[in-house]
Amino acid sequence: MIGGMHHGIKKLLLLGAGHAHVQVLTRLAQQHPADLDVTVLTPYNFQTYSGMTPGFVAGHYSETDCQIPLAPLFKAAGARWLAGRCVGLNAGSRRVQVAAHPNSPGNVPSELSYDLLSIDTGAVMDRERLEADMPGASEHALMVRPIEAFARLWPEVVALARRQPVSVAVIGAGAAGIELMLAVRQRLQTEGMDGCRFTLVTGGVEVGSNYPDGVQRRILRQLKRHGVTVLREACVGIEAGRLHLANGATLACDVPILAIGTHAPPWLQGSGLELSDTGHVLVNHFQQSASHPEVFAAGDVCSRADQPHAKSGVYAVRAGPPLADNLLAAHRNQPLKPHHPPANTLNLLSCGAGHAIASWGPLHAEGAWAWRWKDRIDRAFMARYTLPAP
Numbered sequence: 136m137i138g139g140m141h142h143g144i145k146k147l148l149l150l151g152a153g154h155a156h157v158q159v160l161t162r163l164a165q166q167h168p169a170d171l172d173v174t175v176l177t178p179y180n181f182q183t184y185s186g187m188t189p190g191f192v193a194g195h196y197s198e199t200d201c202q203i204p205l206a207p208l209f210k211a212a213g214a215r216w217l218a219g220r221c222v223g224l225n226a227g228s229r230r231v232q233v234a235a236h237p238n239s240p241g242n243v244p245s246e247l248s249y250d251l252l253s254i255d256t257g258a259v260m261d262r263e264r265l266e267a268d269m270p271g272a273s274e275h276a277l278m279v280r281p282i283e284a285f286a287r288l289w290p291e292v293v294a295l296a297r298r299q300p301v302s303v304a305v306i307g308a309g310a311a312g313i314e315l316m317l318a319v320r321q322r323l324q325t326e327g328m329d330g331c332r333f334t335l336v337t338g339g340v341e342v343g344s345n346y347p348d349g350v351q352r353r354i355l356r357q358l359k360r361h362g363v364t365v366l367r368e369a370c371v372g373i374e375a376g377r378l379h380l381a382n383g384a385t386l387a388c389d390v391p392i393l394a395i396g397t398h399a400p401p402w403l404q405g406s407g408l409e410l411s412d413t414g415h416v417l418v419n420h421f422q423q424s425a426s427h428p429e430v431f432a433a434g435d436v437c438s439r440a441d442q443p444h445a446k447s448g449v450y451a452v453r454a455g456p457p458l459a460d461n462l463l464a465a466h467r468n469q470p471l472k473p474h475h476p477p478a479n480t481l482n483l484l485s486c487g488a489g490h491a492i493a494s495w496g497p498l499h500a501e502g503a504w505a506w507r508w509k510d511r512i513d514r515a516f517m518a519r520y521t522l523p524a525p
């Protein structure tokens with residue numbers, strides 16, 4: 136038995152409705168133990184699928200195409216939804232501090248207790264840390280996380296570009312930054328907005344530095360073909376209308392989009408949970424906290440102690456079914472099963488709707504077929520978790 140759990144009803148608390156938790160909810164819809172009380176604390180009644188967000192920016196998908204409605208999933212899973220965020224955790228006393236979402240439909244308590252806890256709240260962009268590296272960022276930049284806020288603000292950029300040509304700079308040249316840059320260009324171009332300028336600011340490294348050389352060359356060709364200027368410089372400050380670069384130069388910029396590396400949520404500090412060097416929840420091969428056996432985590436919020444891997448949606452998705460198995464097993468006091476994350480994952484990088492670069496380990500290719508493939512995979516993922524309205 137997990138330390139201290141008593142007989143009777145056990146409380147499972149799910150923090151966040153990320154890529155792994157939507158699968159835990161689906162599993163609970165099929166199999167909900169009568170003695171398990173399930174609460175989900177997450178701010179919105181939809182889950183934004185980031186894989187389709189660049190397609191939304193490009194104008195290929197609507198906002199709702201990229202959202203999994205959660206109300207039907209909560210209902211099918213027999214879970215109670217509390218609209219709010221976790222803002223503090225005391226793993227020793229098994230308590231979570233809650234900030235209610237301003238539009239919360241019901242009463243949200245300021246504190247919750249649990250017998251079993253599962254964390255899938257994703258990564259954050261820590262404004263204080265960004266501001267320290269890049270003064271002005273928190274006031275002037277459009278941040279890609281929280282992704283719900285970014286999706287809400289994007290139409291305002293399009294509206295601005297309808298009034299005047301804009302210069303857009305994406306800061307951060309990892310997968311998300313590259314996809315967003317090409318999606319922005321496609322959208323403004325197809326809306327007939329001439330005279331816009333597009334710049335990708337890499338932070339000093341090569342574009343797509345995590346990718347093999349051959350993929351990097353393909354990405355650079357696409358950026359060149361679409362008229363995107365690449366600046367291999369760090370951005371060190373942002374003010375209205377311009378960016379400051381590490382080499383002392385300034386870049387005129389109406390819309391700075393920040394797509395640089397994400398951070399672990401600050402509320403994990405002081406939680407008592409064992410954390411990785413980067414402040415993420417350290418988990419073992421059961422996706423279970425290294426320090427607290429009644430706590431599990433999946434997705435960008437955690438790091439595997441045994442097999443560290445990249446933080447991406449694909450890994451969060453893969454961890455969903457084993458996380459569901461292990462939560463149910465922990466509840467029943469049964470042995471847990473190890474989860475083996477794949478060594479290589481298929482990566483489909485969209486270059487604006489209609490073209491994508493596919494890579495898997497050292498192999499890579501590109502074309503319209505790769506984009507259709509990505510579109511099919513993404514729509515199938517959405518369809519699997521989109522239940523009819525209750």
Ligand SMILES: Cc1cc2nc3c(=O)[nH]c(=O)nc-3n(C[C@H](O)[C@H](O)[C@H](O)COP(=O)(O)OP(=O)(O)OC[C@H]3O[C@@H](n4cnc5c(N)ncnc54)[C@H](O)[C@@H]3O)c2cc1C
Binds near residue numbers: 152314
């Ligand atoms: C533009 C963009 C494109 C991307 N494209 C891809 C791609 O094509 N392929 C890929 O593999 N990866 C992609 N990624 C990375 C991917 O988004 C993340 O790796 C993935 O979202 C991680 O999933 P997650 O389940 O950990 O968290 P998330 O998907 O971030 O979900 C977190 C959930 O928790 C909720 N939440 C957040 N904070 C709290 C809190 N304090 N309390 C309670 N609930 C909270 C959120 O509202 C949300 O429901 C992309 C990222 C971006 C920004």
